[in-house]
Amino acid sequence: MLHDTIFREYDIRGIVGTQLLIDQTYSLACAIAYFLKQQKPTLRTIAIGMDGRTHSPALKEQVCAAFLDSGIDVIFLGICPTPIMYFSQHMLPVDAGIMITASHNPAAYNGIKIMVDRKKVFGSNIQQIKKLYQAKAHIKTATKGNYRQHDIIDIYIAWLKEQFLDLVGYNPAVVLDCGNGATGTVIPRLLQAMNWQIPVLCQEVDGTYPNHEADPTVDCNVQDMRVYLQQNPEMKLGIGFDGDGDRMGAILSDGYLVPGDVLIAVFARSMAHAWQDRSVVFDIKASSNVQQFVEQCGMKVQVSASGHAHIKGCMQQHNAILGGELSCHFFFYDRYFGFDDGIYAMMRLIEIIKANPRAIEEVMQLLPPLLSTPEIRIPCADDVKRQVVTEVQDHFGKNTQAALTLIDGVRATLPYGTGLIRASNTQPAICLRFEAATKENLQRIKNDFLGILKTFIDEKQLIDYFAE
Secondary structure (H helix, E strand, O other), X not given: OOOHHHEOOOOEEEEEOXXXXXXXXXXXXXXXXXXXXXXXXXXXXXXXXXXXXXXXXXXXXXXXXXXXXXXXXXXXXEEOOHHHHHHHHHHOOOOEEEEEOOOOOOXXXXXXXXXXXXXXXXXXXXXXXXXXXXXXXXXXXXXXXXEXXXXXXXXXXXXXXXXXXXXXXXXXXXXXXXXXXXXXXXXXXXXXXHOOOOOEEOOOOOOOOOOOOOOOOOHHHHHHHHHHHHHOOOOOEEEEEOOOOOOEEEEEOOOOEEOHHHHHHHHHHHHOOOOOOOEEEEEOOOOHHHHHHHHHOOOEEEEEOOOHHHHHHHHHHOOOOEEEOOOOOEEEOOOOOOOEOHHHHHHHHHHHHHHOOOHHHHHHHHOOOOEEOOOEEEEOOHHHHHHHHHHHHHHHHOOOOOEEXXXXXXXXXXXXXXXXXXXXXXXXXXXXXXXXXXXXXXXXXXXXXXXXXXXXXXXXXXXXXXXX
């Protein structure tokens, strides 16, 4: 049987061979097909894509077979980024979509993202699929579905080119890093269509990720771009993508890795004139000074739990024009469909840089002064991580000076600083971030959390994360 922990908040994801078993994927996909038919009885056709992980082809075979045996037609999109599957929901006659991917997770992981009626399946619905799988649910039909392949990447590139005609022939001083992820199927063709002559690192799709993990929000994963920028001073910016291409990170010419919330502020500033008084959604991890800056630009700020489904739900609730996360998911309803797409976000950022080469630096200089850490991700077992968060909540709940926000995990604001802790929904880890006005107070709020965490995690493992 599949391991219970793979049924996560936003998708189904785990280590192949121990948690996610290939020989059980057919039964899992039968349960997904059953669930989707419950949600949409008229469902007839599904688009399926996969990333470049070594086990994705084997999983794809099982998933496609299950849907065909369930009487559902399959359009296979090939190896592609997750946003290509999202894009297919708007461009092809399909009712649902599946992406075989584990996003930014290491090479041993794989998983399944699910959509129906252009909405992502998450939360309690993932748990419902787990129950259907355990009950061996499947659609009984004598009529098999039809299978065909469709390369939609050229349609996607043509659509992007039409949206960014002013950038055709413009040669941005940018180096890209595909991280050996699925964006390698798109970026070379996009550059050719845009007539751009710019360097691309790690563009070969390789599910073993031989150069570095495909997560551009982690400092060590942008080191190749950092070295390239140092050796080529004419280059002004590096842009990297995660494994399935729904995230984009940026690094400045001096090697500084730009936080995702700062990039949201850059996007918001460029849109503020056209969209005064419209909302921008940040996740709970965003720094308060970035939110304050966006409000100063004349836009409203809404704070959401982390995770693409929560961000999109909050955006729809508040009719927001832009949303994003510290982890560099960006969602545009301005000139786009509202799903997270790292390649589209790259195009918007290059458009901004063309108009103002110092746009990112200017936003950073205009931010109200505040010291913030990057997101800190500490390994923590799935059966322990939520217990840790509960302990932090209990601790600060007894502190009369602490103001708690419980949208997602615990955000504790004290007179000298703010600390956030939440359980990761994508891997066995806890996520933290801290901010304060001074270096001393930043260390003080970090020490508050360290005192609690060392009860659960070896202090020797924690010390590097909490050092000054």
